[in-house]
Amino acid sequence: VIYPPHSKLTDKEKTNICYLSFPDSNSGCLGDTQFCFRFRRSPGRKVSLCCFLDQLDRDLPVYLKKDPAYYYGYVYFRQVRDKSLKRGYFQKSLVLISKLPYVHLFRTMLRQIAPEYFEKSEAFLEAVCSDVDRWPPPIPGKILHLPVMGIIMKLRIPTYRDKPGTTPIVQNMHQADAQVSMALPTVHEVDLFRCFCPVFFHIQMLWELVLLGEPLVVMAPSPSESSETVLALVSCISPLKYCSDFRPYFTIHDSEFKEYTTRTQAPPSVILGVTNPFFAKTLQHWPHIIRIGDIKLPGEVPKQVKVKKLKNLKTLDSKPGVYTSYKPYLNKDEEIIKQLQKGVQQKRPTEAQSVILRRYFLELTESFIIPLERYVASLMPLQKCISPWKSPPQLRQFSQDDFMKTLEKAGPQLTSGLKGDWIGLYRHFLKSPNFDGWFRSRQKEMTQKLEALHLEALCNENLVFWSQKHTEVETVDLVLKLKNKLLQADREQLPVKTDTLKKLQTHINDIILALPDDLQDILLKTGTT
Numbered sequence: 198v199i200y201p202p203h204s205k206l207t208d209k210e211k212t213n214i215c216y217l218s219f220p221d222s223n224s225g226c227l228g229d230t231q232f233c234f235r236f237r238r239s240p241g242r243k244v245s246l247c248c249f250l251d252q253l254d255r256d257l258p259v260y261l262k263k264d265p266a267y268y269y270g271y272v273y274f275r276q277v278r279d280k281s282l283k284r285g286y287f288q289k290s291l292v293l294i295s296k297l298p299y300v301h302l303f304r305t306m307l308r309q310i311a312p313e314y315f316e317k318s319e320a321f322l323e324a325v326c327s328d329v330d331r332w333p334p335p336i337p338g339k340i341l342h343l344p345v346m347g348i349i350m351k352l353r354i355p356t357y358r359d360k361p362g363t364t365p366i367v368q369n370m371h372q373a374d375a376q377v378s379m380a381l382p383t384v385h386e387v388d389l390f391r392c393f394c395p396v397f398f399h400i401q402m403l404w405e406l407v408l409l410g411e412p413l414v415v416m417a418p419s420p421s422e423s424s425e426t427v428l429a430l431v432s433c434i435s436p437l438k439y440c441s442d443f444r445p446y447f448t449i450h451d452s453e454f455k456e457y458t459t460r461t462q463a464p465p466s467v468i469l470g471v472t473n474p475f476f477a478k479t480l481q482h483w484p485h486i487i488r489i490g491d492i493k494l495p496g497e498v499p500k501q502v503k504v505k506k507l508k509n510l511k512t513l514d515s516k517p518g519v520y521t522s523y524k525p526y527l528n529k530d531e532e533i534i535k536q537l538q539k540g541v542q543q544k545r546p547t548e549a550q551s552v553i554l555r556r557y558f559l560e561l562t563e564s565f566i567i568p569l570e571r572y573v574a575s576l577m578p579l580q581k582c583i584s585p586w587k588s589p590p591q592l593r594q595f596s597q598d599d600f601m602k603t604l605e606k607a608g609p610q611l612t613s614g615l616k617g618d619w620i621g622l623y624r625h626f627l628k629s630p631n632f633d634g635w636f637r638s639r640q641k642e643m644t645q646k647l648e649a650l651h652l653e654a655l656c657n658e659n660l661v662f663w664s665q666k667h668t669e670v671e672t673v674d675l676v677l678k679l680k681n682k683l684l685q686a687d688r689e690q691l692p693v694k695t696d697t698l699k700k701l702q703t704h705i706n707d708i709i710l711a712l713p714d715d716l717q718d719i720l721l722k723t724g725t726t
Contacts, residue, residue, distance in 0.1 A: 200322045206294075207239040209452060210268075216450035218272055218290040221473045224419045229312070230274045231304055232420035233428070234446040235267050237453065255690055256337040258357045259438045259638060261385060263296045270294055271303040272420075273311035289315060297335065299384040300428060302352060306345055313346065348378035355384075361436045362559045389558075390537070390550035392429035395489040395517050398534065400433075402525045404558060405622065406485055408434050408565070410441045410629040411523070412464035414480050415487045416471055420446040422489060423470030430468055433558045437566060440634030441466040449473055466630050485521040526625070527617030533557045564613035565622070566635075571607060572600045573639050580650060585658045589651040592643055595636065597627055649693045652682060656697050660704045661711060669716065672708060676720055679705050 199206070206214070217234040220226045254262050271293040279287040291311040293303050314321050328345050335341070337356040342349050393400050406413055407430050415430070417423035424445030431439040444451075447469045451457075457465060458479045471480070480486070533554075540550045578590040601620065609619050626632050660679075664672040683701060686693050709720045 198319055198322070200319075200326050204294075209239050210236070212450075213237075213452055214270060214292060214294070216448050217270055217446060218274070218292050219288070220274060220420050221448065224472050226274065226419055226421075227276055230272075230276075230419065230421050231307065232272050232274075232424040232446055233300055233304070234270045234272070234420075234424065235444055236270065236451075238266055238268055252690075253334065253336060256356045256358075258355055258359070258361075258436060260432070260435050261298060261355065262438070263298070265296075268294050268296060269298060269300075269303075271300070271307055273307040275311070275315055287315075291315075299354070301386060302350070302381060302384040305350065305379070305381060306343075309345055309348060350379050350381055352381040352384055361563070362556055386551075386555075387425050387428045387432065388547060388551055389429050389432070389554045390547050392425050393554065396487055396519055397537070399519045400533070400554070400558075401527065401530055401561075402519070402521075402523065403430060403487070404433050404561060405525050405527065406521075406523065407431065407439065407468070408437070408562075408629075408631060409622075409625050410439075410466040410631050411485055412466060412483050413468045413485045413487065414471060414476070414483050415469065415489065416476060417489050418472065420470070420472055423472055426487070426489060427468050427470040434562050434631070435559065437562055437631060438634060438638075439468075440630045441468070443468040445470045447471050449475055449479075485519070485523060487519050488517050490517040525617070526619070526622035527615050530557075530615055561613065561615075564609040564615075565619075565626075567612060568604055568608050569600070569623075569635075570639075572603050573636070573643075577643055578647070583647070583650050583654050585651070585654040589644075589647040592640065592647075597624075645689060645691050648685070648689075649691045652686060652691070652693055652701065653697055655679070655682070656700045656704065661707045664708045664711060669712065672712065673716065673720065676705055676708055 213236045217236060220230060220232075272290050273292075274288075274290045276286055276288045278285065291307060291314055293307060295303060297303075310321075310325050314325075325346060332343050333339075333341055335354055337354045338358070340351065340353050342351055393403075396403065413430065415423050415426045417426060427443055427445040431443050442465070444467070447457075448454075448471075457467060457469065460482055464480075464483045469480075536553060537550055539545075540553065573595070576593040576595065578592070582590045601623070604620065604623070609615075660675070664675065667675075679701060683698060683705075685691070686698060709717050712720070
């Protein structure tokens with residue numbers, strides 16, 4: 198059953214969704230289980246005109262921007278004994294498909310509606326859909342109130358302007374808020390400490406592997422553990438965006454199964470979460486494998502677990518741990534391990550442990566990325582090089598050697614006490630998909646900034662005076678170029694003040710009015726070439 202009924206999914210997408218919506222039979226998930234998956238949209242599909250969502254996308258932090266090539270599936274699965282059914286079990290999944298990576302929000306929502314849906318029927322889904330129709334647009338930075346079946350979820354979607362590592366608290370209900378039943382502390386974060394607990398001593402090495410876009414597979418007993426762990430790994434390099442593919446839950450029926458498990462080429466840059474024992478054999482040639490048992494919160498301090506050799510991983514029954522021959526570039530930070538162990542001994546709440554861990558990862562990532570940010574900013578041409586009568590200047594080329602030279606005086610040692618082979622880590626990172634994605638987005642931002650500065654330079658010129666000294670042909674050419682500039686500013690949402698755009702429009706109108714009537718008519722009707 199699909200709701201709303203007019204939603205269009207290709208047969209391939211439906212097949213993928215069906216296989217991904219149920220745990221593997223070996224997982225033995227009795228009762229209720231929640232997990233999430235991510236799958237590729239079918240090629241050749243018309244991309245719906247989501248101009249509105251694209252507009253909202255611009256205000257999101259880079260790691261929350263939607264990826265047009267993928268959908269997320271959020272699952273609530275129930276399996277209970279039922280003698281009246283032929284198979285002896287009631288097995289059903291309710292799945293919410295979205296382009297948005299708001300794991301915590303959709304998980305909370307499914308927890309509210311799925312149990313009731315299993316008791317009732319399709320008519321209930323219709324009622325849920327009409328509630329969702331009343332939701333305001335997902336505008337970042339605003340406090341949103343989302344009604345769903347008699348309760349109201351109150352939440353805030355982060356913006357790129359938020360200081361990394363801070364979550365503006367959505368206050369719980371006051372008297373005036375009597376109908377608000379639930380304030381969500383986050384829309385997208387997972388319980389980081391709980392997820393990393395089984396591989397507690399290797400968090401720093403895992404951070405390096407994710408940062409470098411290395412092929413990683415998480416072998417777990419159930420889809421809820423595999424999906425949570427994959428999402429935790431992807432988020433550990435925040436505020437950097439993880440630019441490769443990741444699959445929180447991946448099955449042997451997946452349409453990319455052959456592509457990702459082939460032995461004819463090196464494993465791709467991807468993080469897979471799997472539960473089927475078959476993968477222990479199929480993926481044993483992968484360089485880094487994380488094996489986790491049931492995720493339980495430790496009542497005592499986790500035991501030190503050595504990194505294991507890959508050849509020791511033969512089956513899915515192998516002991517939990519990290520199987521790899523990777524040698525980390527940075528020395529181990531014993532401080533964070535001690536701090537979290539102390540938290541376990543003092544029975545510190547897991548939320549507080551996650552906050553400590555998230556801050557640790559954030560500081561590590563920022564120490565790593567600040568020298569790159571600083572060097573890339575130096576590639577921007579000086580403002581005095583921007584002339585209104587020439588095309589905007591180009592950014593200077595990124596040079597690995599020049600960047601490496603800056604590290605001696607302005608490297609990560611300014612903000613991090615960690616010793617180790619930082620240079621080696623940077624060299625490796627510069628070849629990774631994460632660097633490529635990060636650099637492309639910085640390049641785009643800086644090019645747009647140059648275009649915006651060029652527009653401002655044009656606005657500060659006396660364009661009417663210029664047009665009086667030039668031929669009609671040159672003046673018409675200038676008008677068309679300026680109109681194109683205005684369209685570009687709107688289309689690409691250039692970082693230009695509204696006043697600048699108004700001023701430029703006034704310049705255009707003044708130039709046109711100074712021309713002969715026949716040209717005026719043509720130019721006023723012409724949008725752009």
